[in-house]
Amino acid sequence: MRDFFAVKGINWGSLLLAFLLSLSLWVYVTVQDNPVIEGRFEVPIDYMNLPDNLALSDKADTVRVRVAAPTNVMNTLASSDINAYADLSAAGEGQYTAPLRFQLPDNVELVSADSTEVVLVINQLATRQKPVTVRYVSSEPAEGYLALEASLAPNQVVLSGSEDRLNQVEEVFITVDITDMSSNFRANLPVNVVDASGNSLLGFVTPQPALVDVLVPVVTEQPSKVVPVSVTLSGAPAEGYVISRIVVDAPVATIFGAQSALDTVDYAYTSAVNIADA
Template identity: 20%
Template sequence: MDKSENRTLIVKVICVLLSLGLWLYVSTVENPLRTYELKNIPVELTNEDSVTNSKFAVVNKPQFTVDLKLEGSSNEVVKVKKEDFRIIADMSAYALKNGENNIPVQIITCPENIDVKNNGFLGIKVNLEELVEKNFTIKSKVKVTYKEHIYEKEQTISPKTITVTGGKSSVEKISEAILTGEEKNIDKNNESEYGIKFVDSLGNEVDNIKSDSKTAKLSIAITNGKFVPINLKTKGAVPQGFILEGYELSNNSINILGDNQNLDKIEAIDTEVVDMSSLQAESEMDVKLNLPKGISVENGENTIKAKFKVVKEETTTKKIVCNVQYKNLNEAFSLDSSNSTINVTLTGTQTELDKISSQNINVILDLANVKEEGTSNYTPQATLINTDKVTISNVDSVNIVVKKKS
């Protein structure tokens, strides 16, 4: 670096030092008046009960602030902070209206040796709307888990309802009053207190409202449980001409709740008795469970659905070999040859036909009208014994040879 550059740098440093010294002199020795704008100084609303008494509510209730133009000595102005001021807006001092209200503010506390130089109106804009009241039923959104074989018997909330007051727009946003939180591994009766939240239809919390209670108690009563099979009880049989091919239950087992002493006595749960004689087609019905005293079902349902597959049975035929009885032949004649058995054809459902044997059929050929010898063909008379659910559709004929006695 040459000498000319050194001289230039020295001159610049001297200028800076002289400027700083001059500023220090003016600030500390001369201490001239200075103006300064302090922004966003909080404003406190007082006598807010007058707003409520006028049936209004503050919309959204923001943090109200004002900007102040201050004047004072340099030493004092640089020390000023927002916390040095207390500024209020007295809500009881003015007539209030729905909508925007211009409320003047009062400076209650101000630092000494500082003057406020604001010109014109110094105040805040307060938006008011109609004050409304509405009741809500409190609901629990608390996530509850239980230890194994422990089940919820009942949940209760106290108080059950809550009254909310606030601006109309805020109150109308509320969809539910809820309790939120979590209870883990419950194994005994439990009671906990939760804060009440007010949420809109999207689950967002609604502010700027008041309620007559901040909290509610959630009480959880527990019980023991046990899985047991369901036993369908029936009486009678499906009507003639129908077949029960089977049935299905909506649940083959069920979780019952109660104290251990009662649960230990139960191995299955019976249903009410279903009369099968009323079933004439495939059908589904609600069947009540016969729950012993002190026993309930986990889901609260005391019925199950039973689906019966009932179909109409088709008729068919069956041939049975039967013995033939020959009667009333004139004593002057004798049977030289005859059929000892014939086929009798029956018509009915397979179920009923399976019940019939030759023991249920009498086959008789009456020969009282035979007056001469020779060979003849006859159809015997067949009758059914102890059944009226099948019919005789055909009887085979017989060949007989009759001869005169010598």
């Protein structure tokens, strides 16, 4: 090998030195143009693999971390790019301490975290059914229009969480804004759960379903009248059977029109319901 180098007449030592100097210069320039800097972020904590029969009664929501990254990476880095999580697969009822784990993007290093573990309070899972109410950001539709009572589907949800957190639930509601609307408002809206102070309990209490369909009828503002609903029947029941009672989901209806026309209406009639051989 030495004879080969000698025949070629190449000074390999000088060539290697030149290469190392060039590499050092490139690294120096790169670092100067794009130095590594540090930043602090508030990162939400994800709690994973909690057994189905348990619920969190107390927990930390976030952890502050300090990370280092090249300037061009740090300039676009967001809290959502950093994952902090605790594996609760081995958790049991009572106080439980879980280590925090972190996942970071490429070229980002964790320098420190305000906490490397979380202390949790865990209790048995309980459920409770609650009605859903409507909160209006504004209940004023466009001028000349009137909003009628909202209808929800479903109008109740099942809440799951620890018993102590369920006891704190003050209201379950959706938020509706019908500002300046001149037609019916329809939407599929998220369910909110709050305590008596208005604090959200959604981190501890889970509504099922989490979304509710809402309809707020918006009609022209004119005279109205509430009348009973009368069911129109067609046909006759099977032999040996009689109609003992008729139950209507909405026993009354609100009708609108000129006052002279309203004065002539005593009932709102349904479309014919066929009960032949029922």
